[in-house]
Amino acid sequence: MSNGAHIKPTDLRGILKYVPRFQGQIFIIAIDGSIVADDNIPNLLTDIAVLRSLGIKVVIVHGIGQQIVELAKIRNIAITDAIGTGVADAATLDLAIRASSRVTHLVIEGLTANALKAALTNAVRAMPFGIIKGVDHQFTGRVDRIDKDFFQQLITSGVVPVVNPIGFDRDGKPLRINSDALAAELAEAMQATKIIYLTPNQGLEINGKLQHNIPVDALRRLLETKPESINEPMRSKAEQAIKAIDNGTPRIHLIDGREPEGLLAEIFSNEGVGTLIHGNEYQQIRKATKRDVRAIYNLTRSGMKREELRARSQQSIEKTIDQFYVFEIDENLIACISLTLYPEDAKVAEIGSLYVMPFYGNRGIGKKMVDFACMRAGELGVTKVIALSTQAFSFFTSVCGFEEADKDVLPESRLKAYEESGRNSKVLAKKI
Incomplete structure (x- = not known):
């Protein structure tokens, strides 16, 4: 995306459909020191300029681990910690300050080349780690307070705040902070909707296999029971992701900062290129039981009358109740x-009987139900989800990412029922 000659109209259309969802939101972009040193950094900073041009607010945090190690080698100085979680003695702190200055300069230089205003601030107040298990961490610190009003003023003025991993205590003395933890603290303070960690790895791997998305509860269980199954470079970020989600940041992305166009591909596509760690946004959705049959029938009856939904009797719903999921508020459906699988084609599933009580319309519940059903289908090995609609097809295409398809995509048994029904529904499909 950094080279205008490579931008296709389809790329732009793909991006623009996400703009209303992200406009005005704050993204924390955390760049590893090794990525700032990578040849791809000019492309990344251009992509950040694209985000700003689309009305997305950005705060950049950068690390300095690689730069400290290199500086220590050049100057033949022994350091006690490179990443900001161990003991930082005076010599290590001095190198950290020098490395931070250089890396911040490179980031601001790149932002300036993309016509963006940027500023380094003293808006992060730190406090010493202190003595932990008998070990004095000396000049290693953690976040004490973030001046979010100051950051907000900068963002409102069109300035991109650049935050380096050096904080100041109450007396103005510098302390070294881990940049991963700093990004999580900033996200909480600024009520960001995403943290995007740009790393020198593809993403989070479990037993060597890249995970494109993982719920936070599953990740928490892994870290508690089998931390060794997670690729070592991602464990620190996984821990910070859990803390950030627990503190209100809904989505954390771990992506390879060396990949051209990777940042935009992760944000503006359903598939992404790295790992998405997400909170349990589906906690109000559960599998239906036989006790729900009557409530589902009553809920969908008005939709059937208006021919929005295919007619189903209460007995029909009861027979297929294992296919239904319900959204519950205060024990009310x-x-x-519904999610239907087809024995003759295990890679295809159909969603149907989507209905939201009118009082709860325009709250994103319908999309959440569709997203949940697609996620569940993917877990069952499905690669294509279909939907048939006579009146809500624009919702499926414009909001849920489905595309109109030929009826031939229907499994044989479903095609026969479709032709016999005479409803002439539009056939919609989505790859997952």
């Missing part, structure tokens, strides 16, 4: 959806 306010939405439902």
Whole structure:
């Protein structure tokens, strides 16, 4: 995306459909020191300029681990810690300050080349780690307070704040902070909707296999029971991701900062290129039980009358109740959806009977139900989800990412039922 000659109209259309969702939101972009040193950094900073041009607010945090190690080697100085979590003695702190200055300069230089205003601030107050298990961590610090009003003023003025991993205590003395933890603290303070960690790795791997998305609870269990199954460079970021989600940041991305166009591909596509760690945004959705049959029938009856939904009797719903999921608020069913698998084609599933109580319309519940059903289908090995609609097809295409398809995509048994129904529904499909 950094080279205008490579931008295709389809790329632009793909990006623009996400703009209303992200406009005005704050993204914390955390760049490892090794990525600032990589040849791809000019492309990344250009992509950040694209985000700003689309109305997305950005705060940049950078690390300095690689730069400290290199500086220590050049000057033949022994350091006690490179990443900001161990003991930082005076010599290590001095190198950290020098490395931070150089890396911040490179970031601001790149932002300036993309016509963006940028500023380094003293808006992060730190406090010493102190003595932990008998070990004095000396000049290693952690975040004490973030002046979020100061950051907000800069962002409102069109300035990109650049935050390096050096904080100041109450007396103005510098302390070395781990940049991963700093990004998580900034996200909480600024109520960011994403942290994007740009790393020298593809993403989070479990037993050597890249995970494109993982719920935070599953990741938490892994770290508690089998931390060795996670690729070592990602464990620190995984721990910070859990803390950030627990403190209100809904989505954390771990992506390879060396990959051209990787940042935009991760944000503006369903598939992404790295790992998405997400909170449990589906906690109000559960599998239906036989006790829900009558409530589902009553919920969908008005949709059937208006021919928005295919007619189903209460007995029909009861027979297929294992296919239904419901959205519950205060023990009241306010939405439902079905997910049907086809024995003759295990790679295809159909979502249907999507209905949201009108009172709860325009709150994103319908999309959440569809997203959940697609996620569940993917877990079952499905690669294509289909939907048939007579009236809500624009919702599926413009909001949920489906595309109109030929009826031939339907499994044989479903195609026969489709032709016999005479409803002439539009056939919609989505790859997952």
